[in-house]
Amino acid sequence: MRKLLSTLAVLLSLIAAIAVTAGVFIGIVVIQEKLFVPGDHLMWIFKYPFSRFVLIYQLLLMVGVFYVLNKKMKRKLGVTPSHPNHSFLHKNRRLMLSIFIFLNLALFYILISAVTVIKEDEIRNYSYLSPQGEDYRYEDVVKVEAGVYGDRFYLPFTHDQGDFYYVIELPDGSKVDLTEVGGVKGQEDERFVIEDIDRELVDKGVPKDTSLRNFEYTKDHLAKKYTDSIHRILENK
Structure with a gap:
């Protein structure tokens, strides 16, 4: 029974992590459009290679969300290990959480700002170094x-x-x-x-x-x- 509950916790955590990361990806595109894309645009570009970094960002986020949810799910189902956890991650969980949050926020900002907007006679190029955009x-x-x-x-x-x-x-x-x-x-x-x-x-x-x-x-x-x-x-x- 304990093994079944543990497997269920992993499965539910994985589904939730995938749902969260998919939602974040959709959110990135929506935020980019709302912040940077005017109504008179012809097209807008999610610049390469940052457009591919989304996959790395999603993977990092999914691993982090899965780790947190899996622990909470197992605790609720009563399948947490009875012996003390002396792992490096457990002993340094506050530090690791801080690093995880910082990396995700930094990546999120870089991805959000990787936009170029093409208009009828103007090109506006955004970047994490120039979030206000440069017009050409x-x-x-x-x-x-x-x-x-x-x-x-x-x-x-x-x-x-x-x-x-x-x-x-x-x-x-x-x-x-x-x-x-x-x-x-x-x-x-x-x-x-x-x-x-x-x-x-x-x-x-x-x-x-x-x-x-x-x-x-x-x-x-x-x-x-x-x-x-x-x-x-x-x-x-």
Whole structure:
């Protein structure tokens, strides 16, 4: 019976931890939109690689929530160990909790502020070092690099073969991949929005480096109207 209750406590704690971390992820996106995205935006970007750090953040949060809930659940079900706990975590639980909270708050702030907003004629770039944002005109863009990722090894949760990228470099040296989309006004497909932005940038004389190499890989997972849009972007110079 004790083993069954212990297993039940683990299961319930795991379900609760997953629910909490999923809620936090949704909360991050909602907060980003509320804080940084104005109504007249064309699209907004959850910047790479911070958009991938969400997975690390969720994992850390899930482990922490699971640890706390599992202990409380077992205590309520009466399946806590009868012998004293002399583990390092137990003896230093206040310190570990403080470190855990600090790391989560720091990561949360970094993730929340990793936003770039694209408007009709303006780009506002936010970061944890510049939470108020820096404004740039389209003509301020230093250069554009666009293409398709090819057949090589990529770290998990980074890029895949056939992924389209469209990276703008800003005067402060930061690079923003417009395909790392947080949201698009009117729910239009981001490739069509990027195509419009690309025409504006090229018309304003922004240097652009593109390659059709690996383009064929896009056809493996995208419909023709999307690959045609990517092709037009890559050919537009």
